[in-house]
Amino acid sequence: MEFEIVHLPKEKWKGTVIPISYKTNEYYDVVVSKTDKGYSIEIGKKDLAKPIIHSSEEYNFPDKLYEDYWENAYAWGVLDNNELVAAIETDIELWSNRLRITELWVADKYQKQGIGNALIEIAKEQARRERRRAVILETQSCNVNAVEFYQHEGFSLIGMDTCCYRNNDLQRKEVRLEFGWFPQEKKKLNREEVEIRMETEDDWHEAELMTQHAFWNKHHPGCDEHYLVHKLRQDKDYLPELSRIAVKDGEVIGSIMYSRARVVDGPDTHEILTFGPLCVEPKWQGCGVGEMLLSETMNLAANKGYKGIVIFGEPDYYPRIGFKTCDNFNITTADGKNFDAFMGIELSEGSMKGIKGKFFESDVFLNIPKEEVEEYNKKFPQLKKLRFPGQWE
Numbered sequence: 050m051e052f053e054i055v056h057l058p059k060e061k062w063k064g065t066v067i068p069i070s071y072k073t074n075e076y077y078d079v080v081v082s083k084t085d086k087g088y089s090i091e092i093g094k095k096d097l098a099k100p101i102i103h104s105s106e107e108y109n110f111p112d113k114l115y116e117d118y119w120e121n122a123y124a125w126g127v128l129d130n131n132e133l134v135a136a137i138e139t140d141i142e143l144w145s146n147r148l149r150i151t152e153l154w155v156a157d158k159y160q161k162q163g164i165g166n167a168l169i170e171i172a173k174e175q176a177r178r179e180r181r182r183a184v185i186l187e188t189q190s191c192n193v194n195a196v197e198f199y200q201h202e203g204f205s206l207i208g209m210d211t212c213c214y215r216n217n218d219l220q221r222k223e224v225r226l227e228f229g230w231f232p233q234e235k236k237k238l239n240r241e242e243v244e245i246r247m248e249t250e251d252d253w254h255e256a257e258l259m260t261q262h263a264f265w266n267k268h269h270p271g272c273d274e275h276y277l278v279h280k281l282r283q284d285k286d287y288l289p290e291l292s293r294i295a296v297k298d299g300e301v302i303g304s305i306m307y308s309r310a311r312v313v314d315g316p317d318t319h320e321i322l323t324f325g326p327l328c329v330e331p332k333w334q335g336c337g338v339g340e341m342l343l344s345e346t347m348n349l350a351a352n353k354g355y356k357g358i359v360i361f362g363e364p365d366y367y368p369r370i371g372f373k374t375c376d377n378f379n380i381t382t383a384d385g386k387n388f389d390a391f392m393g394i395e396l397s398e399g400s401m402k403g404i405k406g407k408f409f410e411s412d413v414f415l416n417i418p419k420e421e422v423e424e425y426n427k428k429f430p431q432l433k434k435l436r437f438p439g440q441w442e
Contacts, residue, residue, distance in 0.1 A: 052164055054171060056436035057124040057136065063115035067136060067154045070104040073097070076191040076222045081211060092206070094193065101191050101222065112152055114138055119151055123438045125171055127155075127164055134159045137168040139175060142185070147229075148176045150186040169202045175437055176232060177331075178267070183229045189214075190224040204228035235335040243338065244296040245345055247289065248304070253282070254428075255301045256294055261429055263328035270434035273422045274326045277413070281306055286411040291322070291353070293346055295329070295338050303329040303338040305346055308413075310359060312380055314406030321401075322350055322358045323410050343370055351396040358396065359408050364389035379405035 057065075074097055082089040115122050119140040126136035138152040150172050155164050176184045185207065188195040206228055211218055213225035248256060257275040264272035281287050286309040295303035310323040324346070329338045347358070359375060360367070372392040378401050381387055385407065395401045 052127045052129075052135075052159075052162070052167075053433070054125050054127055054167060054435060057114065057126045057133075059115045059122070059124075062124060062126075062133075063113075065114045065133065065136075067112040067114065067152050068104075068156075069112055069152075069154050070102075071192055071194060072100055072102045073191055073193050074100050075193045076101065077193065077196060077224075077226070078222070079190055079209065079211065079219060079224045081219070090209075092190070092209075097191075097222070103192075112154075114152065116151075121438075122151065123175075124152070125168065125435070127159070127168075129159075135164045135168060137172060139172050141179070141181070146181055147183045147185050148172065148179070148181040150184060153186070165198060166202065171435070173230065173232070176230075178437060181232075183231050185227060185229045188226055188228065190226055191222050196226065196228075199228045202230070204230045237337040238297070238333075238341075240341060242297060243302075243341060245293050245341060246296065248292065248294045252294055252301055253279075256304050258429060259301050259330045260304065260326055260328050261432070262331055263334075264326065265432050266435050266437060269440050270436050271422075271426075271432075273417045273419075274328070275429070276422045276425045277417055278304075278306060278326060279425065280413050280417070281308065281411075284308065284411050284413045286310070286413075288322075291346055291350055292324075293342055295342055297333070301330075302333045303342055305339075305342040307346065307350070308411050310408065310410045312359070312404050312406045312408055317406070319356075319404045319406070321404065322355050323360055324358065325360060325362075325414070327362075339366075340370065347394075347396060355396055356400040356404065357393055359391075359393040361390055362392055364392070367392050370394075375408070380408055381406075383407050383409055 075094055076097055077092050078095045080091045114124050114136065115138070119138070121141040122138055124136060124138040126133050128134065135155040136152060137150060140149050140151050142149050153165070153168060172184050186199065186204070188199065206226060208227040210225040214223060215221065218224050257278050260278050261272060261275040264274040266272070288307040288309060291307035293305055294301050305324050305327040307322055307324045310321050312319045312321055327339060327342065350358070359380060360372070362372070372394045374387060374389060375381065375391045375393045376387045378393050380393060382391060393401065
């Protein structure tokens with residue numbers, strides 16, 4: 050079966066019952082024993098004297114999407130002829146920076162077709178994007194198929210609750226088990242492992258492909274940054290002498306593209322720099338490649354006499370490199386606004402003093418027609434568009 054995973058908007062799907070059911074002839078027996086030195090816990094798979102069957106109808110409170118107690122819930126699903134046949138819902142555990150899978154369900158006749166794996170991968174991708182330290186979920190010790198599926202998906206046992214559902218969960222063979230998956234910790238690359246150089250025409254397609262990977266589904270379903278890179282190279286404000294790519298083992302793994310910008314204060318115009326996109330191939334994100342590109346090109350720009358840089362960027366990333374919101378420089382957007390994602394940095398101490406006014410970047414950033422992007426996408430592998438939390442509906 051070919052299937053497409055789609056976002057399930059809260060306003061449409063809130064209250065939808067998730068008909069989770071299962072039958073099992075086995076269970077994971079949980080034995081907790083008090084010892085002289087503490088406690089001993091044993092968990093092992095055993096056969097049941099008679100099957101355990103659970104259905105959604107037996108509960109007074111069946112599982113539903115977007116329950117009020119999940120304040121940051123977000124759901125995706127698979128539809129077949131407009132009927133929901135699979136779903137996953139996540140919620141952010143803010144206090145511990147973990148992502149909890151609150152619901153995961155695939156209808157019986159749609160199982161064993163890769164849908165469950167694809168839904169789990171969506172949750173893992175959300176965790177990576179939001180820099181969550183773990184993905185966690187709950188299942189029951191008698192739901193053997195679920196336990197084995199989660200282990201196959203890379204989850205490990207992280208805890209249990211022996212009286213979550215009733216006070217005799219141990220005797221009923223239905224103990225709550227908590228499982229967790231942890232994103233791989235990435236090792237920082239050494240400068241000697243990465244070549245940073247100017248781009249050549251032979252690098253163009255690979256650099257654009259890397260840009261597509263870096264931004265795909267990041268700000269909205271799909272992306273247009275790879276097409277922006279193509280257009281920017283032809284723009285009069287583009288500065289190839291400052292722009293750089295990062296190469297490792299012959300592969301383009303990152304790039305930064307600079308262009309001229311200006312701050313206008315009545316009759317006075319000040320030339321400054323902006324950059325974008327700055328991006329890194331997803332598998333190398335978190336390894337310090339972006340910082341390398343920034344450090345080297347900012348030094349290069351300073352040596353060429355440029356005074357400062359103004360960007361629209363991620364406010365949880367650039368401040369740790371020294372960027373500040375532009376209200377610190379008396380600079381606003383073209384329409385007179387300031388916000389966290391609008392940032393700047395001086396390229397030497399005090400170099401932005403005397404520069405104030407409204408920021409303007411090249412027109413190439415302002416109008417990227419969707420139809421041109423879709424046509425340009427034909428040059429690249431076809432990736433699936435998907436909506437993630439934080440994107441506009």
